[in-house]
Each structure stands twice: as structure tokens, then as C-alpha cells.
Amino acid sequence: MIRQIFLALTLAAATALPVAAERIGDAARGATLFDRQCKACHQIGDGATNRVGPTLSNIFGRKAGTVAGFKYSKSITRMGADGLTWTLQTLDAYIENPKALVSGTRMNYRGMADASARADLMAFLRDYSDQPANIPESEPTARKSEPTLDPAILAIQGDPEYGAYLSSECSTCHRRDGADEGIPAITQWPPEDFVVAMHAYKSKLRPHPVMQMMASRLSNDEIAALAAYFATLE
Amino acid sequence: MTLNRRHFIGTGFAAASLLSVPMVWGQAKPRVVVIGGGAGGATAARYLAKDSAGGLDVTLIEANPIYTTCFFSNLYLGGFREFESLQHGYDGIAAGGVTIINDMATGVDRAAKTVTLAGGQTVPYDRLILSPGIDFRDGAVPGWSADAHAEIMPHAYKAGPQTQLLKSMIESMPQGGTFAMIAPPNPYRCPPGPYERISMVAHALKQNNPTAKILVLDPKENFSKKALFEEGWAKHYDGMVEWVGPEFGGGAVEVRPDTMEIVVDGEIQKVDVCNVIPGQMAGKIAAIAGVTDDSGWAPVHPDSMKTKADDNIYVLGDSSAQGDMPKSGYSANSQAKVASMTIRGELLGSNVFPAKYSNTCWSLIAPDDGVKVGASYEPTPEKIASVESFISATGEDAALRKATYEESIGWYSGITADMFG
Known part of the structure; x- marks a missing residue:
């Protein structure tokens, strides 16, 4: 019920308005x-x-x-x-x-x-x-602004091994040890939060250009794989 | 085109079993030798050891026991970084199971699959990765050669003592003196690098030598982030920077190191500091190995970074000719991950996923005024091709520029941790 207004935001409409x-x-x-x-x-x-x-x-x-x-x-x-x-x-x-x-x-x-x-x-x-x-x-x-996600997307079980390979693209900027020295830590997030955040970049609701670019070519499965991998990275 | 991941795992296994010689129990581990311990080589060595979990024998050959990053060295010139903050040792990579050899590679025997070192040692390989950065073209700037004149007119385009020398020259320039930069022709390492350097030199001079002049002599009509730099120079260093393009002789400059003169369009001009950034080519060992072409760079297959000349040799970073990616530390780091995945697939039969590449270059124009440009890339049959790109806009507000600068500091921390452990 609390989420109803968020759910009213459709991805299509949101994509047309690249605002934070x-x-x-x-x-x-x-x-x-x-x-x-x-x-x-x-x-x-x-x-x-x-x-x-x-x-x-x-x-x-x-x-x-x-x-x-x-x-x-x-x-x-x-x-x-x-x-x-x-x-x-x-x-x-x-x-x-x-x-x-x-x-x-x-x-x-x-x-x-x-x-x-x-x-x-x-x-x-x-x-x-x-x-x-x-x-x-x-x-x-x-x-x-958070994208409306099909519950089926949130339900995808990510493959951590595939996530480990894909993560090499993340670790050029985000440190694997979880330190934040100017770029946010992305380790040990709850997978659902990770998936929602990445889809917010993919649909350009969140404004950061590097993250929009990175997320734009990740499939739903790939985002789930990254979420699964980073959730467990110590 | 959407590709199913399982399809790739399937072809990955198939390709691995067709193309590679499977490892036989009892035989020595497959050997991968990496030459050059920078953004490409350090990353490749570290990822090969980490991801093969001891299945590969990985050796990194690097002449310098301490590596100085060329990226962020302009910030040292501007007074934003300590020199030591650019320096990194190889202990972290060694701890990850990589054998480090501090020596200069001087020869590659492709038939015997061995590398020879200046110290006389011979190192055998099954796969060889060359990531030797850049070298300078002889005669690229008339009157200048690296061997004879780099102490008088430094290039400071391989970070280290040259960078420190250039900084000391800037600091001891006479009041109201002239700093000249001979900018390089395409392609060269770090496309926005010369212009970030101009910004940092201007910032340093503005503090201690505000009447000094900066002259940029450029053979290119256009350069990376030109609108952003020109806006920044006008805003922060009004009247200090004069950029001379090819139309007015910027592309045909002769230098006279003995008298500290430059000749532009037939006119002799006295300068106080001269930073010569000459035309470039692949690091020498790539040519010695015979994997470069007439361009001076090493053509590689876009999906793997494997050289077109030799299936057992890969070239990463600045030395490679791959298509649309700029020659940058970020690019080399990105390419290293694709190459190490491909090599593990060939030697150990591990999964080979589709190659993805990316790059972002941050530049600092003035305190808290950072900008960036970047793109994502994918292999096509012909080249590594740009898929999507972005660039900072002119007229951005100060808070965003500050955030961009702070992000660049985070990136430095991230990529150096990714390279060196």
C-alpha cells in the first residue's frame, strides 16, 4: 500500500524524464x-x-x-x-x-x-x-525516483559465478574491500536493493552518467548475478 | 541483439575444447608470462592468478620495482597530490601468487615460446601478454630526441623522474616566463592528458608566478574535451593560456634544446620550460616480438586482445591497435580482464563470457572543477566499437564539478586497488 505511488510511476514515462x-x-x-x-x-x-x-x-x-x-x-x-x-x-x-x-x-x-x-x-x-x-x-x-520493477525481475536468482566475472567491470572504480574513498561501496547490499538501484540507472531515473552507461547494457539476469555476487563479497 | 548467457557458456566450453590443449595431470601448470606491470599488465597478472586459483603459473616481468602511475601525475604537477601517492609496489600481486621478476625483457622467441631478459635469464611461456605502454617516435619533433634532450626538455609522459623534473622546472621558472608544450599527434596515451596538464601547470603558476604565459603548440585541430578545457582556461586562467593549432604552425614546430628556443612558423621564440610530448608508438618489446604493423601499434582481435600476428601473444593497453578505445589506464585495465578470461578459457577450459569493455577519463581543470568523458565498448568483427558514451557539459554547476573531482579520487583508489591488490 505504501508503495502504491511508486508503482504508479511507469518505467516508460520515467525514461522520458531523466531527472533525479x-x-x-x-x-x-x-x-x-x-x-x-x-x-x-x-x-x-x-x-x-x-x-x-x-x-x-x-x-x-x-x-x-x-x-x-x-x-x-x-x-x-x-x-x-x-x-x-x-x-x-x-x-x-x-x-x-x-x-x-x-x-x-x-x-x-x-x-x-x-x-x-x-x-x-x-x-x-x-x-x-x-x-x-x-x-x-x-x-x-x-x-x-525508483523504477517500478516487475516482481519477476526481483525474483530472479542471480548466478554468483557469472556475477564474479561481470564484477570485474565494477571493481575498476568500486573497491572490493568495501572502502569508500570517493566512490560508494557496493559490497554486502541486500540483493533487492542492488537490483532496484541498477534498474534505476538502467532506466535513467538515477542521474549518474557512468552508472547509466554501465547499467544500460546489463540484462536482468546479469543484474541479478551481480547482486548475488556483491551481496556475499566480504 | 540479445544473447542468452547459456549460449555463451556453451560456446565457451566448445571453443575451449577445440582450440586449447587440455592440461594433463602430472604435467607442469600452463605458464603465462606478462611483460609490463602497469594498468594492463598488473591487472592481467593479478586476475589470472586470482581467478585460476593456482591453476596457472603466472610471471610478471617489470623493470621498475616501484611503479609510478602516469594517470594522476598531472595532479602532482598542480600540487594536488604527493609524488609518493602515485607510487605502488608489487607485494600485493606477489601475495596473490604471481612470480615477479624485476628485469627488462629484451627479446621474444616466438618459435621457442621464450622471453629473454637483460639479466640473461630465459623465461618460457604458453601464453604471453605484452603491456609495455608507449615509446616515442624518433624524429617526431625536429631537434628533439628522448636520449639526448629529455633532461633539458622533458616529456614527462612516462611517469617517474621525468615528472619530478618537469615540476621542478615549473617551480623555478622566472617571473613572467613562458612554459611551452609541444602537444602530440594522434594516437597517443591519455587523450585529455596534455590539456589537463596545461590546466595543472596554469594552476601552479597562478599561485606563484601569475604573470607567466603558457603556450600550447598542437598539430591537431581538435582534442579531447576541448570545449570543457577552453571554458575552464578562460574561467580560471584568463589570458594565461595560448593554444596554437595547426593552422598557425602548431603542427610544425622545431625545438632547439641547447638555446631553449622553439621555431614556430619560421619564427624563433625563447621559452623557459619546454614540455615535448612527441608522437608515440607501442612499447619497444612489441616491435621486437614482431606483433606490430606499419602503424607502430599492435593489431589485436577485438573479442580477446589476442594479436593478429600470433595466437599465443596478447597485447593490452596503449600498445594495442584495437579500434575505438582511447589509450588510457582504465582501458588497459578493462582489456586485461577480457584477455585473462580468454587465456584461462584456453588453458584451463574455464567459462568464456562475451567481452565487454569500458572507459572513463576524469580530468581536473582547477580546484574542485573536475570533468569526465567515457564510453562503453563491444567487439565487432572489425574492431572494438563504441556503444554508448557521455561527456561532462559546459556550464555545469560547481557542486557537480566538485562531485566529479571527488569521484575521480575514488576511482584512483579503486583502480590502483584493482591493479596492485
Whole structure:
């Protein structure tokens, strides 16, 4: 469910837009949605205070259930303590169906089914949180672009021996000992992450030209083989 | 064309059983001798030993016990690297099971399949890899010869004492003096190298000798990353660098080392430092082995790096004539992996996968202003052909250029670890 918006990004469309990331949504349309569906209970922006619901200023990057002075449901408080933080992904899932993410929430809202409407709403909400320009570690203002992968591609079992041969092309730059002296380490990644990353380069969603070139001529089997090989390289 | 991997494994085995003499138990291990311990030879020796897990007897013959990389030596000229950071020993390769011989190879007997060394030793081989880099063509620059004049007008195009000599000359140039470079004709080692060098010399002079002039005399109309370098020179070293192409005499320069003069288009000009990078050819041992042609380079089969002249001899890197790949350390490293895989397949019957080659050349123009160019390659029946390529754009923002420079440092760390262990 959390991945639905990512899944909506098709590879074909993405290939036509060789950008690192895409805009969250239309904040102006989001403002209208906020007025209609949220404002009765939530305030946002200068002078916002807690009402029926907590203020939504600075929601991005905030741990769930932590606005000072607001009395939360036990469910939200517990999920916050367990590590639920509001990001593009988690907030999207919560707005889509609050009780599916936090079953005991008191938020009496039926949910918003339309993914693009949620995206617009989040684009509006995002304007009231810390911006990366000011605080580099704050939440991104754009969606990470990850390609949609056919589950069959992720399911391919790579051949580590073939991967060992193919890896010789990687180790001209990436050190086999996993040291990062200016070029990232690629050893011991979970194979799924490796496969997703390589397909993001292959489809030119990720921007690095050398990696795009390397990935562009690797087949699905070859990417799986490399993932299998590097996952186990010590 | 999409090729199925199993198909290749199948043909790999078939080719191996048809073409090679299978190893017989009780017989000595097949011997592979590698001449030249640079980006091609060091990588090949290390990968042959590593991937054959003791199945091959691998010997690396290299005259210098310590290798100085030519790549990144311009950064030493610019003051961005210590000289020692360019130097690498062979202990890591020896630890991987390779026999290292510090001697100069002086002869190859192709009928007997032996290499003779300056020290008198004879080394037998089943397969021979030559990766001897470059040598300079006699008479390429009128008035200059490597033996007689390299101490006065250094080439600094084989890294080592020549590089240190050029740096000391730049540092002791008189204020407002002139640095001249005689740039080489195609093909030559490291296409962007001369122009990265100009950038690094300009950077060094800008600090301590800001009124100095740099004159580049070039026989080529165009050169690698020309737009990027020209943009960078105008931005960082405005008015300092004058590039003279063939139209204005850049291609017909005579040098007079005794009087530190150069003659361009009939006009005599006094210079303070002169860096002569002459026309080039394959390292001498390739010609001695008889695997070069009239071009001075060694033609090889695009799918294996095996020479067209001898099925038992491979040539890697700068010395080879293979098609579209530039003569670079990265290319040599890439070619070494294909050659060692092919040789293991022939001698041990191991899998031979389809050849893939690649190259990227990073250049530093000024502090934190790095650019790159690269391509991927595949063998066609005629040559190693470029498949896809990229190049940095002019007008890129500073953060990207800085990231490119930092990436190049990572690449140096990566490729030297890949070569030397």
C-alpha cells in the first residue's frame, strides 16, 4: 500500500524524464483540499494551535504523536515510540486509510483514495515543514525516483559465478574491500536493493552518467548475478 | 541483439575444447608470462592468478620495482597530490601468487615460446601478454630526441623522474616566463592528458608566478574535451593560456634544446620550460616480438586482445591497435580482464563470457572543477566499437564539478586497488 505511488510511476514515462526525482504534487490544489477536508480539525502555518486535531506545521520528519500539548490516542503514541515518523511514504499511507496504518487512531476521517489528490495535499503540507535548503537533513521535497520493477525481475536468482566475472567491470572504480574513498561501496547490499538501484540507472531515473552507461547494457539476469555476487563479497 | 548467457557458456566450453590443449595431470601448470606491470599488465597478472586459483603459473616481468602511475601525475604537477601517492609496489600481486621478476625483457622467441631478459635469464611461456605502454617516435619533433634532450626538455609522459623534473622546472621558472608544450599527434596515451596538464601547470603558476604565459603548440585541430578545457582556461586562467593549432604552425614546430628556443612558423621564440610530448608508438618489446604493423601499434582481435600476428601473444593497453578505445589506464585495465578470461578459457577450459569493455577519463581543470568523458565498448568483427558514451557539459554547476573531482579520487583508489591488490 505504501508503495502504491511508486508503482504508479511507469518505467516508460520515467525514461522520458531523466531527472533525479519528481515533484510531490500541486500545492495549490492541495490547499483547496485542505480547506475542504482537514481544516475543520487541523490548523497549519503561523499561529496554528492544536484544536480537535494537532497542528500540522512541521509534520514532515516529525515522530508520530509528539506535538507538545496534544493528547493522542494510545495507538499513535505507541507507533511513534516504535519509530513511526511522518515522511512522504508514511503520511501518504495514513491519509489514504488512517485506520489501516494506525488501527486505534482517533482521527475520524474516512481516508482519501485518490493517489494524486493525496500527493497534492502532501505538497501543500510540505510547504509548512523544514526545507532542505535551510536544514539539509530535513525530509525531501521531491519523491525519490525508483523504477517500478516487475516482481519477476526481483525474483530472479542471480548466478554468483557469472556475477564474479561481470564484477570485474565494477571493481575498476568500486573497491572490493568495501572502502569508500570517493566512490560508494557496493559490497554486502541486500540483493533487492542492488537490483532496484541498477534498474534505476538502467532506466535513467538515477542521474549518474557512468552508472547509466554501465547499467544500460546489463540484462536482468546479469543484474541479478551481480547482486548475488556483491551481496556475499566480504 | 540479445544473447542468452547459456549460449555463451556453451560456446565457451566448445571453443575451449577445440582450440586449447587440455592440461594433463602430472604435467607442469600452463605458464603465462606478462611483460609490463602497469594498468594492463598488473591487472592481467593479478586476475589470472586470482581467478585460476593456482591453476596457472603466472610471471610478471617489470623493470621498475616501484611503479609510478602516469594517470594522476598531472595532479602532482598542480600540487594536488604527493609524488609518493602515485607510487605502488608489487607485494600485493606477489601475495596473490604471481612470480615477479624485476628485469627488462629484451627479446621474444616466438618459435621457442621464450622471453629473454637483460639479466640473461630465459623465461618460457604458453601464453604471453605484452603491456609495455608507449615509446616515442624518433624524429617526431625536429631537434628533439628522448636520449639526448629529455633532461633539458622533458616529456614527462612516462611517469617517474621525468615528472619530478618537469615540476621542478615549473617551480623555478622566472617571473613572467613562458612554459611551452609541444602537444602530440594522434594516437597517443591519455587523450585529455596534455590539456589537463596545461590546466595543472596554469594552476601552479597562478599561485606563484601569475604573470607567466603558457603556450600550447598542437598539430591537431581538435582534442579531447576541448570545449570543457577552453571554458575552464578562460574561467580560471584568463589570458594565461595560448593554444596554437595547426593552422598557425602548431603542427610544425622545431625545438632547439641547447638555446631553449622553439621555431614556430619560421619564427624563433625563447621559452623557459619546454614540455615535448612527441608522437608515440607501442612499447619497444612489441616491435621486437614482431606483433606490430606499419602503424607502430599492435593489431589485436577485438573479442580477446589476442594479436593478429600470433595466437599465443596478447597485447593490452596503449600498445594495442584495437579500434575505438582511447589509450588510457582504465582501458588497459578493462582489456586485461577480457584477455585473462580468454587465456584461462584456453588453458584451463574455464567459462568464456562475451567481452565487454569500458572507459572513463576524469580530468581536473582547477580546484574542485573536475570533468569526465567515457564510453562503453563491444567487439565487432572489425574492431572494438563504441556503444554508448557521455561527456561532462559546459556550464555545469560547481557542486557537480566538485562531485566529479571527488569521484575521480575514488576511482584512483579503486583502480590502483584493482591493479596492485
